[in-house]
Amino acid sequence: MDYSDDDGTLYTGSGEENLYSDHTAESDYGTEEDMHNDSTSKRAQLSYVVLKEEDIREHQKAGVEQVSMVLSINQVEAIILLLHYQIMNPKTRFGYLRIQSLVQTATVISRRTKDFEGDDETKFKRKRAKRAKKTIDRYMHYYERWGNNQSSRLKAMEDLKKLQVVQLKKLSVKQCISQTQLQFTVDAWLQIIECRRVLKWSYSYGYYLPQEERTKKQFFEYLQGEAEVGLERLHHCAEEELQHFVDETDDLSTDFDDFRKKLIGLTKVTKTYFENLVKALENDLADVAVDDCK
Numbered sequence: 001m002d003y004s005d006d007d008g009t010l011y012t013g014s015g016e017e018n019l020y021s022d023h024t025a026e027s028d029y030g031t032e033e034d035m036h037n038d039s040t041s042k043r044a045q046l047s048y049v050v051l052k053e054e055d056i057r058e059h060q061k062a063g064v065e066q067v068s069m070v071l072s073i074n075q076v077e078a079i080i081l082l083l084h085y086q087i088m089n090p091k092t093r094f095g096y097l098r099i100q101s102l103v104q105t106a107t108v109i110s111r112r113t114k115d116f117e118g119d120d121e122t123k124f125k126r127k128r129a130k131r132a133k134k135t136i137d138r139y140m141h142y143y144e145r146w147g148n149n150q151s152s153r154l155k156a157m158e159d160l161k162k163l164q165v166v167q168l169k170k171l172s173v174k175q176c177i178s179q180t181q182l183q184f185t186v187d188a189w190l191q192i193i194e195c196r197r198v199l200k201w202s203y204s205y206g207y208y209l210p211q212e213e214r215t216k217k218q219f220f221e222y223l224q225g226e227a228e229v230g231l232e233r234l235h236h237c238a239e240e241e242l243q244h245f246v247d248e249t250d251d252l253s254t255d256f257d258d259f260r261k262k263l264i265g266l267t268k269v270t271k272t273y274f275e276n277l278v279k280a281l282e283n284d285l286a287d288v289a290v291d292d293c294k
Contacts, residue, residue, distance in 0.1 A: 063082070064078045064079055064082065065078075067082065073129060073132050073133065073136075077132070077133070077136050080136055080139070080140070138207075139207070142203045142204070142206060142207040145203045146200055146201075146203045146204060149196050149197075149199045149200035149203070150196075150200050152196050152235075153193055153196035153197055153200065156189060156192045156193045156196060156235070157193055159189060159239065160186070160189040160190070160193065163185060163186065163189060163242075164186065167185075167242070167246050168182050168185070168186075170246050171185075171245060171246060174245070174246075175245070175256055184260060184263060184264050184267070185238065185242060185263065187264075187267055188234060188237075188238040188263050188264075188266070188267045189238055191234065191267050191270060191271055192231065192234060192235050192238060194274075195227070195231045195234075195270060195274050196231070198227075198274050198277065198278060199224070199227065199228060199231065199274075202224050202227075202277065202281065205220075205281055206220060206221070206224065215288050216285045216288045219280070219285055219287075219288045220280070220281075220285060223273075223276060223277045223280055224277060226273050226276075226277075227270075227273040227274050227276075227277045230266070230269055230270040230273040230274075231270055231273075231274075233266055233270070234263075234266040234267060234269075234270045237259075237262060237263050237266055238263060241259060241262075241263075242259070242263070245259060
């Protein structure tokens with residue numbers, strides 16, 4: 001925590017007058033009552049409490065338990081909910097205060113709902129728990145797909161390196177062609193890597209797309225779905241079918257030529273799908289908005 005010079009008290013005055021005054025010891029140091037009053041005054045100036053890491057963890061734990069109890073969800077779901085709203089993030093300033101605020105608000109709501117009796121109270125709790133679970137499930141849906149595409153992208157980067165270091169040499173020898181003529185395989189993997197990056201962030205866009213804008217949502221999911229299907233076809237061809245030619249030795253050159261045409265075609269088609277998706281997202285699905293106005 002940064003503190004400015006204004007946080008302390010700056011004492012000024014003539015040092016010589018204090019050090020060389022001819023007063024008695026009592027006037028130099030003050031009476032016992034003066035010392036007591038000075039100590040009390042200094043304690044009154046302290047307007048903050050320094051929390052240790054253990055203290056913060058205890059407060060976080062208590063907040064999770066309280067949110068779990070009030071919203072009728074387990075502690076894992078409570079943690080996910082708090083992390084989603086950036087409340088428990090250690091990098092977020094005043095995270096503990098936000099937990100306190102949420103818990104206090106939830107507690108007030110909980111106390112007010114106790115006025116309901118019998119089935120009404122049970123229905124209210126179930127409805128609240130269902131709403132919280134729906135929020136968590138929606139978040140996890142998008143987050144898992146974001147993470148899956150990130151993992152697939154990193155794996156594709158490793159596969160590209162393997163292709164350039166090992167597989168191109170083998171293919172060049174087996175097919176009796178130069179590595180330059182095999183550049184289409186490298187282009188395919190570069191396209192896969194870029195598509196995984198775009199698809200990953202498209203799930204982030206989809207999560208923040210307002211749910212009430214149904215037409216936009218449907219159009220977005222259509223474009224995303226077309227792009228994703230095309231990418232999976234390309235990825236399978238570049239990974240599985242290419243590996244077949246790396247491992248086998250009795251394939252005719254015509255078979256490899258058919259594979260080359262197929263991979264080049266899938267690379268172009270997939271690129272088009274993702275260009276359309278990126279263009280639509282850059283325009284914030286403006287085409288849908290225009291159609292809605294007609």
